[in-house]
Amino acid sequence: MSGFPPVVRQDWLGAPDGLALIPDGSVTTPGGFVAGGVACGLKASGARDLGVVRATRPAVSWLLDTTNALPSAPVRLNRTRDRSGFQAVVVNAGIANAATGSAGDRDARRMSELVAAELDLTPEQVVVSSTGVIGERLHMDRIAAGIPAVCAALSGDGGRAFNEAICTTDRAVKGGAFRLPLDRGVVQIGIAAKGAGMIRPTMATMLAYVTTDAAVAAADLEAITRRAGAGSFNRISVDGQMSPSDTLLVMASGGGPPLSGDDLGRVADAILAVCRWAAIQIVKDGEGAEHAVRVMVRDARDADEAERVARAIGDSPLVKTAIFGRDPNWGRISQAVGHALAGAPEVACEPAVLLDGMQIGAAGARAVMALAEYDIEVALGRGGAQYDLWVSDLTHAYVTLNAEYHT
Amino acid sequence: MSGFPPVVRQDWLGAPDGLALIPDGSVTTPGGFVAGGVACGLKASGARDLGVVRATRPAVSWLLDTTNALPSAPVRLNRTRDRSGFQAVVVNAGIANAATGSAGDRDARRMSELVAAELDLTPEQVVVSSTGVIGERLHMDRIAAGIPAVCAALSGDGGRAFNEAICTTDRAVKGGAFRLPLDRGVVQIGIAAKGAGMIRPTMATMLAYVTTDAAVAAADLEAITRRAGAGSFNRISVDGQMSPSDTLLVMASGGGPPLSGDDLGRVADAILAVCRWAAIQIVKDGEGAEHAVRVMVRDARDADEAERVARAIGDSPLVKTAIFGRDPNWGRISQAVGHALAGAPEVACEPAVLLDGMQIGAAGARAVMALAEYDIEVALGRGGAQYDLWVSDLTHAYVTLNAEYHT
Numbered sequence: 001m002s003g004f005p006p007v008v009r010q011d012w013l014g015a016p017d018g019l020a021l022i023p024d025g026s027v028t029t030p031g032g033f034v035a036g037g038v039a040c041g042l043k044a045s046g047a048r049d050l051g052v053v054r055a056t057r058p059a060v061s062w063l064l065d066t067t068n069a070l071p072s073a074p075v076r077l078n079r080t081r082d083r084s085g086f087q088a089v090v091v092n093a094g095i096a097n098a099a100t101g102s103a104g105d106r107d108a109r110r111m112s113e114l115v116a117a118e119l120d121l122t123p124e125q126v127v128v129s130s131t132g133v134i135g136e137r138l139h140m141d142r143i144a145a146g147i148p149a150v151c152a153a154l155s156g157d158g159g160r161a162f163n164e165a166i167c168t169t170d171r172a173v174k175g176g177a178f179r180l181p182l183d184r185g186v187v188q189i190g191i192a193a194k195g196a197g198m199i200r201p202t203m204a205t206m207l208a209y210v211t212t213d214a215a216v217a218a219a220d221l222e223a224i225t226r227r228a229g230a231g232s233f234n235r236i237s238v239d240g241q242m243s244p245s246d247t248l249l250v251m252a253s254g255g256g257p258p259l260s261g262d263d264l265g266r267v268a269d270a271i272l273a274v275c276r277w278a279a280i281q282i283v284k285d286g287e288g289a290e291h292a293v294r295v296m297v298r299d300a301r302d303a304d305e306a307e308r309v310a311r312a313i314g315d316s317p318l319v320k321t322a323i324f325g326r327d328p329n330w331g332r333i334s335q336a337v338g339h340a341l342a343g344a345p346e347v348a349c350e351p352a353v354l355l356d357g358m359q360i361g362a363a364g365a366r367a368v369m370a371l372a373e374y375d376i377e378v379a380l381g382r383g384g385a386q387y388d389l390w391v392s393d394l395t396h397a398y399v400t401l402n403a404e405y406h407t
Numbered sequence: 408m409s410g411f412p413p414v415v416r417q418d419w420l421g422a423p424d425g426l427a428l429i430p431d432g433s434v435t436t437p438g439g440f441v442a443g444g445v446a447c448g449l450k451a452s453g454a455r456d457l458g459v460v461r462a463t464r465p466a467v468s469w470l471l472d473t474t475n476a477l478p479s480a481p482v483r484l485n486r487t488r489d490r491s492g493f494q495a496v497v498v499n500a501g502i503a504n505a506a507t508g509s510a511g512d513r514d515a516r517r518m519s520e521l522v523a524a525e526l527d528l529t530p531e532q533v534v535v536s537s538t539g540v541i542g543e544r545l546h547m548d549r550i551a552a553g554i555p556a557v558c559a560a561l562s563g564d565g566g567r568a569f570n571e572a573i574c575t576t577d578r579a580v581k582g583g584a585f586r587l588p589l590d591r592g593v594v595q596i597g598i599a600a601k602g603a604g605m606i607r608p609t610m611a612t613m614l615a616y617v618t619t620d621a622a623v624a625a626a627d628l629e630a631i632t633r634r635a636g637a638g639s640f641n642r643i644s645v646d647g648q649m650s651p652s653d654t655l656l657v658m659a660s661g662g663g664p665p666l667s668g669d670d671l672g673r674v675a676d677a678i679l680a681v682c683r684w685a686a687i688q689i690v691k692d693g694e695g696a697e698h699a700v701r702v703m704v705r706d707a708r709d710a711d712e713a714e715r716v717a718r719a720i721g722d723s724p725l726v727k728t729a730i731f732g733r734d735p736n737w738g739r740i741s742q743a744v745g746h747a748l749a750g751a752p753e754v755a756c757e758p759a760v761l762l763d764g765m766q767i768g769a770a771g772a773r774a775v776m777a778l779a780e781y782d783i784e785v786a787l788g789r790g791g792a793q794y795d796l797w798v799s800d801l802t803h804a805y806v807t808l809n810a811e812y813h814t
Contacts, residue, residue, distance in 0.1 A: 007657035064624055067750065068746055069747075069749050069750070070741055070742075070748070071745070072744030098741070099741045099757050101757070133738065134741060135737050135741065195441050230697065305461075317805070322809070322812040324806070324810045325809070325810030328594075330506075330541075331503075331540065332541070334505075334541060334542065335475070336479030337477060338478070340477035341476035341477070343474065344476055350506050350508070353427070385481075394724075394806060395810075398728075399731070399801060399803050399806055401477065401726040402724070402725060402728035402729070403732030403802075
């Protein structure tokens with residue numbers, strides 16, 4: 001994995017005071033978790049392609065997944081289970097087990113049963129995820145042989161191997177761990193995520209797994225997870241396409257200090273910031289991306305309008321090629337705004353556009369667009385609502401990755 | 408202009424029996440119209456950039472325009488006028504007069520006044536169109552000098568010059584004329600259109616002007632034009648982006664034979680087919696396009712769902728790069744369908760996909776995808792509604808055209 005530059009714009013994270021990256025951290029940094037990753041033969045490269053994380057003491061959990069109307073078999077399986085009671089997750093990379101019908105459903109269920117048997121859990125306690133090509137059956141013989149191997153390898157040092165195993169063609173793992181000091185102790189948060197660096201087409205799956213030792217109740221964790229997902233992974237777009245497999249799982253092992261005062265809010269802010277940290281890395285590693293841009297829509301009539309305009313700008317191939325070409329092209333943003341508001345009450349005025357606070361027509365605008373990370377702020381002058389979205393640009397590498405490598 | 412292959416798939420047009428292309432035809436082929444095009448200095452190349460079409464006997468008209476919420480100044484001006492009474496149109500290429508505020512409104516109105524004075528019409532009888540860069544003022548001195556010149560040059564042979572003048576970086580003019588035999592005579596239909604061949608960014612304007620000598624009433628022409636626009640220019644997508652300038656004008660000079668029986672319906676079908684003929688050429692000349700594909704959605708729950716799914720497939724960068732790469736990638740179509748139906752009642756089964764009637768997984772599917780024009784048929788199994796959309800692919804040339812040539 002060749003890597004890509006880390007997130008530079010720390011202000012994008014919205015982190016609570018004191019949140020700090022732990023060197024070489026992973027999902028096993030918080031107490032109460034072991035993990036591992038092995039190669040079972042799904043990736044032609046021979047790289048790790050099967051990973052497991054397990055809670056070593058009773059954890060509470062919450063899980064969010066895709067809104068795609070044709071979800072993958074693992075997503076359908078996870079939905080039949082209690083989202084607050086997961087104790088382990090098994091992930092394979094290489095094949096998404098999506099669009100595989102009832103045979104795919106059986107394969108996903110079998111994965112949960114095999115892991116449960118190895119770990120002395122019930123199948124209902126095991127989240128299943130698969131990422132890779134859509135429309136192909138899993139090689140269940142290889143997975144069935146790999147599961148005992150990966151379960152035997154689980155350890156407190158296995159977080160990095162797990163993170164490698166869930167990647168497809170990501171240029172680098174997106175994961176790590178953070179510490180949040182509280183009055184009565186320290187909470188730790190680990191994350192392992194993967195994005196959409198494609199070399200074979202149809203790999204467009206976002207997966208993220210968060211671990212923490214925070215002592216939070218299941219109901220609180222649901223609210224924390226919903227807010228973190230809405231503020232991070234649901235605010236990024238590489239190409240406006242929705243995967244059938246997207247999954248965010250948060251597991252809390254509860255070994256950390258008791259929470260008091262505003263601690264719960266700080267933990268929630270920290271989990272949101274950690275998710276955003278990983279989400280922005282997915283944008284930066286998005287299919288050939290050279291720029292990560294925050295599209296900030298301001299002064300919209302309501303929240304829906306703000307989001308609709310932000311997505312119209314961020315998903316516009318004309319805007320995305322202008323970002324790639326470092327072209328301060330105000331007309332394309334105006335066009336996207338007008339497109340997004342088609343059918344709305346008449347728009348009184350053209351939007352005001354700033355690049356890192358500078359007028360788009362100013363002499364310095366081109367210099368801003370040479371940065372790897374910058375803000376495009378679009379003020380509509382219609383109300384008080386706002387929305388932020390992080391997007392990548394549209395480059396030749398995107399076309400090459402998605403056209404020239406055939407399935 | 409280097410040209411591009413004409414429309415091969417005549418069955419795509421849905422033309423009435425007997426409709427035939429007239430060699431070297433144009434908007435001046437139908438009786439009752441003169442036209443011309445000159446160079447007034449807006450295009451750096453020195454090519455024609457100012458054109459006029461005028462009815463030489465009282466015509467009825469109808470006009471459709473963009474639903475972009477930030478329409479150009481000419482579109483806003485045309486909307487203040489009686490759409491059934493237009494007798495002439497003036498078009499400049501090079502600058503779109505969009506996002507130019509009240510100064511742009513004054514420029515558009517002045518164009519109509521100058522043309523009206525030359526042609527002994529009222530300004531309200533003159534349609535104004537501008538195409539090119541968004542956000543720049545017109546050079547009104549050049550236009551004011553050019554209008555007397557182009558009005559002096561109007562003739563029955565000027566249709567081709569008009570069609571050249573409205574192009575921006577189109578690889579070829581999209582225009583011609585057709586004849587439709589009826590029981591009591593022949594009706595002729597001419598068209599001049601332009602598309603989105605970009606060499607400077609922000610030129611994304613679709614314009615089309617149809618002339619006919621059919622003897623139709625204004626109310627009928629409105630219905631004919633709405634149906635033709637809905638079935639042609641509103642059914643194409645190069646990059647899913649909506650221009651602030653899109654305009655379709657139909658003018659009928661009424662010199663043709665009286666219509667009887669089902670003649671009115673046949674004329675309507677012919678105008679739809681002629682518009683579709685030009686619309687498909689816009690797709691084929693779309694920014695770097697190598698393939699024109701008809702996306703046929705079948706068995707949708709209702710018409711809205713069918714259109715939503717067709718647009719999700721046709722605008723998906725993953726599907727468009729697969730078309731470019733000739734990759735029969737069923738998974739990407741499934742993903743786009745699931746995305747389009749997100750939030751809808753549960754989808755029972757995966758879509759069935761045919762390429763020119765062949766199963767997408769069949770050995771011959773790659774050969775179909777080598778064709779310049781083919782059908783992707785997607786059956787949803789949810790109901791009886793359908794929708795057709797013509798789209799281009801996403802190529803390296805698209806990225807180059809839109810990123811590497813800076814404004």
